[in-house]
Amino acid sequence: MITTIAATSAAVLLAAPAVGALGHRAIKRSRNASLMKIDTPNGIDEQGFVSIGGIDQWISVRGEDLANPVVLELHGGPGASTAIFGPRTRSWEKHFTIVRWDMRGALKTLGRSGPEGQGEMTFERIYADAIEVTDHIRVRLGAEKIVLLGHSYGSAFGLRLAREFPERYSAYIGTDQNIHDAGRDDSAHQALLTRLRATGKRKELAAVEALDPDERQWTARQRAMHAKLLATSDPLTLDTMKKVVMGSLWFSPLHSLRELGRFVKGMTISEQITEATTGFDDWAEGTKFELPFFIFQGDKDVLAPPELARRFFDDVQAPVKDFALIEDCSHFAAFRRPERFLELLLTRVRPVVAGEPAGTAGI
Template identity: 80%
Template sequence: MIAVVLATSAAALLAAPAAGVLGHRAMKRSRNASAMTIDSRNGIDESGFVRIGGIDQWISVRGEDLANPVVLELHGGPGASTAIFGPRTRSWEKHFTIVRWDMRGTFKTLGRGGADGQGEMTFERIYADAVEVTDHIRTRLGVDKVVLLGHSYGSVFGLRLAREFPERYCAYVGTDQNIHDSGRDDSVHRAFLTRLRATGKHKELAAVQALDADRHRWSARERAMYAKLAATSDPLTLDTMKKVVMGSLWLSPLHSLRELTYFLKGMSFSEQVAAGPSGFDDWADGTGFAIPFFVFQGEKDVLTSPALARRFFDDVQAPVKGFALIDDCSHFAAFRRPERFLELLLAHVRPAVVAPEPAAAAPVRPGSGSAG
């Protein structure tokens, strides 16, 4: 959705290889690497390629205590790896084991096999990959179930996985939650047009209004144009992409300078997957979930409507459910305010997936037992 915007920002970074810029990057990356060190006795810090769906796909597993709940992240984009946010979300790993996966067509997975080595790039194929990754993690970590965390486009996969496989997941958490309703709700689109009018972007407004009413007929170029304008017309979203997303990419200790181009290539390459769910209807697919269900959304998200997410949430039937808005955030709310997101995970999600410890037995006083 936002590949064009990120590519524009990244191009400026990669085109400025001044010694001062690279020296600053090296210093910050070194600090981030130190901060990400896990040396606890029962911790885990491993990453590498796993054969998933017939190709090598990159998976990272990090946490300070393997006794903690396991969280499998499904990144957005499509093609936008969340591995770059490791330093920002370091505190999450004190309470959860965080699994991050570069889907086929994404970042390190794309870099490993190249465009020709990604196989079938469809929603259905990546959905099957997600099930396989889930089972790999369950086996590797010896757990029955994992928490499923869907970010943005990843939440489209997440809803369906959580509904279909309650035996694999102990809770679902959506953020930047995408809700599909076959186009019945056009509030996000109308708000977008209003922003273009308010900022005097009449040429851009005319271009958007000239698009076919049926989004299935849009070309890849038209989709990219729409996505770029939707994001850049909102100051908070644009600020977040530049500072949080691009800043994290530039300073990630997990990715070399040469690898950064794969992040951008991955988002462009994965655009072909985006058209898959355009006709989905989440209400028709079902609002019943057999596992705890949570949505934590940026209160000012202009890309994935918090109001639409709330309407769907209100209709959800689940054993436990919770909804919260994250203040002063648009898209990427979990990464703009990672500590607030962690507070929500600890207050709502962890209690729903961790059995309470049994109360200690009261000490028996001498003479208090019954006579035999």
């Protein structure tokens, strides 16, 4: 949904003076590689391809202690791998075993067999893949249940998995939580129009005003254009995209220069997946969850407004539920402030899923 921003940022990085930029990148990647080393006796550091849904898909499993709760991340975009944030979230792996998966169409899975080898690129197919990945991880790590963490568009999968399979998951956590309401709430759209008018961006304003009033009628390209303008018109979101997202990809020890372009290409290929969610209504699909339910949202998120997430959360029925705002953050809040996100995981989630008294798992 934010492909153009990523493409522009990638182009700027690749166009930087070769010797200076690449030398600085090499130093930072080396430091990040050292930071990411796991050498604890009961730790795990596995990355590789697993046959999921008939194609090879990349899965990473990392943590300092296999006795810790297992967290399966569902990345957003669609097509935007969270594996690039490994160095930023290294502290999470002291307390949790973190599983990151490049969905079909995303980064390393895309690179494995190319666009023509991704098979069916639909919401339903990736949803089925997510169930298969869940069961693969449960068997591989001997975990009866695992924590499900949905980021951004990945949270659309996450809500549905949490509703349908409480026997597989010990808790659901949504961040940058997408709430679909069949187009009833247009607060993000109206806020975008206000920002574009205030900044005098007439061309962009005309493009947004020309959209059908019913967002369910938008094409995948129109939704991507709208998301791009939501982000680029907001200084905090744009800063996060450039420094946190593309900066993480540039300095990731797991990713090559070639994969800068592949990251962007993956999001472009994956745009078509959003067609399936245009008519989703999370209230109609159900607000009752038979597992602990958490939402941790950026307080200034313009792509997934915290007010909409809060309204949905307030209607949720769950054995345990909790909501928190991550201060001074827009989208990608968990990665802009990873230590704050870890604090929420430790004080609100881990005591529930690990049966520990609140406040005993310090950072």
